Every structure is written in C-alpha cells, then in structure tokens.
Amino acid sequence: MDRSLPHVFFKPGTVAVVGASKKARFGSSIPGLLLRHGYQNNLYLVNPREKEINGLPVYTRLLDIPAPIDLVIILVPAPQAPSVIAECIEKNVPAVVLESAGFSEVSSEGALLEEEIRTLLQGTKTRVIGPNCLGVINTHESFSTTEVNLENLRPGNIGIIAQSGTFGNILVDWAPTQGLFFSKLVTIGNRLDVDETDCLLYLADDDKTDVIVLYIEGVKNGRRFYEATREVSRNKPILIFKSGRSPAGRKAAASHTGSLTGEDELYEALFRQSGVIRATSFQELFDIARVFSHEPTMAGPRVCVVTVSGSLGVMAADACTECGLELPDLSPKTVSTLREIAPAWMNVKNPLDVGPSGTFAAALKAVVTDPQINGVIAIPILPEVIMSHITELGIDIRSMYGDPEELRILSPNKPIVLYTLGGPKWIETIHKTYGQTFSLVSSLENAARALSASFWYRKLSMQR
C-alpha cells in the first residue's frame, strides 16, 4: 500500500477541527484562521459541548459531518485521541494532524495511547502527523494548521522539517526578519506515524522546495532515513541540525518529544555518507540554508574576502582556513586593475582590505570575474557618522559597494556571501539594498561554513 504523504496535508479540499473551542486556549483560533484563508465553505467543526463557533454549526462527532473530509485537525486531550482517530479511519480521512500533547513525551500511559493509535492505523490509508506538534504550513497556498500570521509569510524555496511545534512557530516569526522564506514547514512532534523520512520524501518531490532543512532530535528509522537522504541529496541539498548530542541533551530530548537520540558518532557517519550537510548550531543551519537558497554552488575551494575592515578580513581568513577553504593570490590582471585605482596605503592582497579608499565596488567587480576565485565573502562597512555625510551628499550605496544585479550578471556561477556590522540605519540599508539578491549571513564563521558546505556538496554531486 502507498504510504507516502498525501498532498491533502498541504492543500486539503475540506478540513475538520475536532476539539474546536470558543474559549481562548491552545488551537482555538485555528477555525478563524482557516475562514480567513479560503475555507469559508469547506470547514467543519466538532465539539459535543458546543452548538456554534465562528458562525459555523458544530457537530457532535466527526462521523456526523455530511461530507468527505481531507484533513482532520485534532485538539482534544490525549486520552480522547484514539477514539477520534478511529472515526477518522471509519470516515476514510487520508490526513490527520494530531496536535495534542500528553503522550510518550510525558508518561508510559501516554506511550500506550500512541501504541493504541498505531495499532488502529495498521492496514488503513489514514496518515497521522503528531502528536505533540503543530502540523503543516504551506506558504504558497496560504494554508496552515497552526496559528500564525499567514499574511507575513512571503513564499520562499526552503522546506523545513522541525521536530517541535513551538520551535516551528517561532521560526515562522523569526525567519522573515532574517530574510529567510519558506515553501513548506512541517512539525512532526512524537512521530507516532509520519516521520522525518516521510516529510523529506515529500519535499524531495515538491517543486516549490529547493533546499530541505531539518531540525531533529533523533531519527526514527536509521536505515530508511539513510537511503532516503542518500537518494534525495543527489538532487536537492539537505541540511540538518541535530540536537540531543550530549547525555543531558539526550535526556532532554526524551522528555521533549519522546525521541531516542542514539550516539552522536553514528549520526555523524550517517550524515556524511548520505551527502547531508550538518550544521553545528541552528543559526549556522539557517545561514547555510540561506546561501543554498540564493547562491549557485561553489566550483572550487578558492575564496576572496573583500572588506572595509582589516580586522574583519583577518577573522574571515581564519574562518575560511578553519573550514578547509583557501585564500589564493589574486590573478595578475586583478592586481593591476586595482593597483591603478588604489591609494598607496592600500594592500592589494587577499583578503582585499580596501579600507576607506572608496574602491569597494571596483574591487568586488574585479574579484568576481577573477578566474582564480570561486566564491566571495564581501564585508561592506560604513560608520553611521560617515553614512550621514554620504546620505546628505545624495551618494547611492550601490555606487560605493557595488550593484548587486550587475555583479550577478557579471558572475552568475559564483556564490557571493555578505557580512556586515554597524548601527541600525546601516544594517537596514544593507538589508534593503543587498538582502534580496545576496546572502547576508549572521557571522563570518557561518559565511565560511556555508561556502565550505557549498563546495563540498558540489564536489560530491560531481562524483556520483
């Protein structure tokens, strides 16, 4: 039987909410959210103690609904969940999001409830995401099974699989402020049925998703996950941040989502062999995701650092070296081009520290077309006191630091990663001017790790 994740999880024709409530509590605003996003005529609510919610009639039981249902969202307390799932099966519901907590993450009684549901599901076509999760968000269709401001979510090309609901929801608030945009997000919780591999295989075939990002505390079926990631990583980069690495983290993961995390060394080997890119923190995870979602992959290990601050240039050189990247000499042509316009005090080397010479744009243009260079870390810097003079003079930032569109056209096959530091006006200007085109990352270490991952992934792809 085909157990692949049905499309209706992400764009159901009809939705039922079991445990809909008038009181302000977990999940109570989901019906309102669905009504505002296209489900005026296809939403059904279930609660034996209510007659009407949000202007809709409320059914006593799921089986009372006089229409087929694609997706059921379950919000009832854990002990009532098995009987609701039984009704879903009876009604041939293909997709269920069980959001309630209180299962294996809390007690052995809770684990028994999961086991009971798993038994019910055997031999059926019903798939269940959860429990202890918030289900799915599909930005391209403005569909969500959880309370988020869908209006704020600009569709993107990063697909996210996260273990926990709260974390998933916070990512949804945080990511747009970082210029990160999602295609789909799934929080899988305790994974009594649907697991990370099911979601990965779904996103692998999803044409709105170019990069797959996972935050997990453990893998449910190591062999199946390995085979899936090995296959999928040929076509789409897979980035993983796995926590529960330490004994204290493992204990915490068990309490959090009932995850058995296993030894970290095994995961390390599994990820390496299957072509998965592993991040060491979640900021790094999303900085790497940003670079993969915006930039071409890097054809070689040779990076040029173009900077206004010598100190940040030295830091970038350290970070690149520590990731196995190289900072080669610039080609003679680049050196002579820049020597012509550079003041005497400026070193035309790599890192290329232009200081206050005003040659940043020319330097960037020269290095992105330098055949010695496979990728660039650009560090534009401008003290706000100088920025205010420049703004008064009507000078455009693009003329000082380079026109992003022009640079892309000049060099479509090299990744360009930006890092900056400064006051609030400068940061806002850089985000507006470059944030849409280039990958603005949150640290120099992450800039280097992202380029290193890009090169590693490309090299691996060439080998297979």
Place this chain on the structure above:
Amino acid sequence: MDRSLPHVFFKPGTVAVVGASKKARFGSSIPGLLLRHGYQNNLYLVNPREKEINGLPVYTRLLDIPAPIDLVIILVPAPQAPSVIAECIEKNVPAVVLESAGFSEVSSEGALLEEEIRTLLQGTKTRVIGPNCLGVINTHESFSTTEVNLENLRPGNIGIIAQSGTFGNILVDWAPTQGLFFSKLVTIGNRLDVDETDCLLYLADDDKTDVIVLYIEGVKNGRRFYEATREVSRNKPILIFKSGRSPAGRKAAASHTGSLTGEDELYEALFRQSGVIRATSFQELFDIARVFSHEPTMAGPRVCVVTVSGSLGVMAADACTECGLELPDLSPKTVSTLREIAPAWMNVKNPLDVGPSGTFAAALKAVVTDPQINGVIAIPILPEVIMSHITELGIDIRSMYGDPEELRILSPNKPIVLYTLGGPKWIETIHKTYGQTFSLVSSLENAARALSASFWYRKLSMQR
C-alpha cells in the same frame, strides 16, 4: 622613567589637531566634534595651508601654538609624521594619537618611518598611540579622537582595546544596538609605541571599567603581556578574541596592522595560564563581556535551563554539556512547588520545559532559589500571533515571564542569562523588559560559554 599611559589621553585639558582640513576627508570632522563636546576654548588647529577652520585660527606649526598641549591628534600623510612627532617632543606633549595609515602595514619604507619615530621617542615623556588607528573614546567624559556620534554612547563598564580603527568605530555603532555599553575604547593600530599591555594596565586601574575586552591580532611583548594579564585578571576579568590563528589569517594580519601573530598554540597556553578568557568569535567575545558586565560570577557548574520551547531546551542542554557545565536534577522542594501548579503534560525536569503552561515566571522564581542551581539560562518565547492576544487582554510580560528586579533580589549571587527568538515586536519587548537587567545573549552556545567562563574565572580567583 614612568612610561605608563598618561590620563590626558582620555581627558586632555588642551588638544591640537595637526593636519586639520576644510575638505571632507578622513578626520576632517574631528575639530567640529571636539567643539561640540567642551573644547570651545582649548582646541588648536595646525595646517600650513589654511588660515581658519570651524571659526578657529589655524597655526602653521605645532610649535607656534601659544599654550601647552596635552594631546595632539596627527592626521598628516605618513612621510610627514616624524617631523610632527619631533615638534610634539620639543613642546613636551605627553600624549599623541597618530591616526595616519601608510606605515609598516604597507611597506618597508613605512616600517622605516615607524622606526624613525621610535628613535625620536627614546628618553622622552611623549607617548604615541598608533599609527593606523583612531585613538581613544571615553564615554564618561564624552571625549573622542575619532568621528563618532558621542551623543549615542551611553557610558558603561566595559573597557575595549582593539587593534584596528575601522573595527573599533563599527563596534561603537553596533554595541548600543546590542545593549552593550563601553567605558573607554582604544584602537592601537600598528603599536609603534603604546601597545595592548599599556592599555590593559591603564584600564586595570580605571574605576569606570569592570571588564576588559581585547581584540588583537598579535601580542607585541609576550612576557610583559603575560605578567600584566596574570596580575590584572586577579581583579578584573580579561576577555580576548585573537585572530590571525591560521596561516591565511596571519598573512592578513601582517598586511593589516603589521602584526606578527605567532603560533596559536603558544597564545592558547599564555591565555590559560594568565587567567584570561579566550573567545572563539567576536560575537562570543561580546556575549561573554555582557554576562561579566551584568551578572555575578557563577559559584559552581550547575545550570538550570527554563524554556518555553523544548527544542531550544535540548539545544541549551547540549551547549552546556559541551562547555563542561552540568544540568543537575532540581531539588525535591522545587519539584513539589512546580508539580502543584504544572499541568499533567508538563515534565518538571532540567531543562524545565514549561511549554504553553503559563508557569514560566513561577518556574524561574523556583529555580533561582534552588540550592542545587548555580546559574540559569532562561528562554522566554512567545509567538507574535499569541502576543497580540495577550497585549489586547492587557497582560504584562513581567507577570508571564518573571519580574527581573524581583528575581535579582531573590537571588543576587546567581547569573541569569537570557536567550530568545521570535518576531520583531517580541524581540523589542524582551529587550525593553529584560535587556537592562539581565544578559540577553545572541545564541544558546554563547549563553553556555559565558556561564562556563564565569565559573572558570571564579574558580581560578578562589585558587589564588
């Protein structure tokens, strides 16, 4: 002869600017800055090609000024610097900031200029900061030798020594946006005379400075630095981020400030033995600085993580373990207090994941007074969609996540470090509510490293 750094570097009675200019170029707004900050009657400008600048008369030579000068700021091109320094010596000027670039960081001719100046200084009382630097900022006296918005600089207790001028200036823009506030900042550049050890010894005796932070690319005199840091670290924490660790970074540092960086292993040993705390990135440097500047040191290795997001709790547990910290069980009293108010699905463990139970404030109160716990990482989280409901209901964030003043009074001797993630409104709220009292750090890894450094520093202090 006493070669310690004279106080007049940070609060001169009279200042001369040699190379003052009417044209908009490097340093040209320094006279205006000084006039706005108390030097209406004590500022002298020197430039043989000008008669008047900013309404002040301009002298042809430094020696023409009919008053003693405490501090001279030199902006002339490198080749002219030695003759200006000779005039400073003749005029018995105690403090000189040589901001010009074009010395040993560029060429052997530049290195010879430095050597020439060093010879001139022998046996004199004149001290020179630079070249290739921006000198000093003293926030408590609103004094600066470089163009910054002094109005934005709230005085603080962190003293900064940085190698490079641009980087120092950018820190000044960036730090207030991170809730970091400086006492004094010195950028030392090529260090032809004044070096990091001179500045360190000055800040050691400065009663406005509680924490000393260094960004360096190399140490000039290893033995002297070792002896100074060993002594000073008994009384004030010294935090260092050193770049130029890799071969590429070392080459870059030589081009940047003419620094010979040396083998990194030697520095590692030097820092450890002298009680210096070493950061591995500059974000980490400033997160640790923040914790030392706000928090009491930590008496033991036992941390409790209080969180709304289970995932972030697991990440924090990993980060703590990887830094040598422990997550002990909570004491029976704390468990019973919390069990009374916690819903059935909530695990009363460490990490203490309160989820959406609404018990964060009570949990924090219980753990800060738990004798098992030496320090706390608190992770308040609130999705913006829920935040807007709460704001409508008029609920105060302090009642949900704890009153910072109350927590400080309850437990004055335990560090409390905050980390959060979310949308822009939430981040702003957290900064306003907790940013002044607690240490809001930029990652969970840095939260753990800061607490680990705090414990290490305290243990070391007890041993000596």
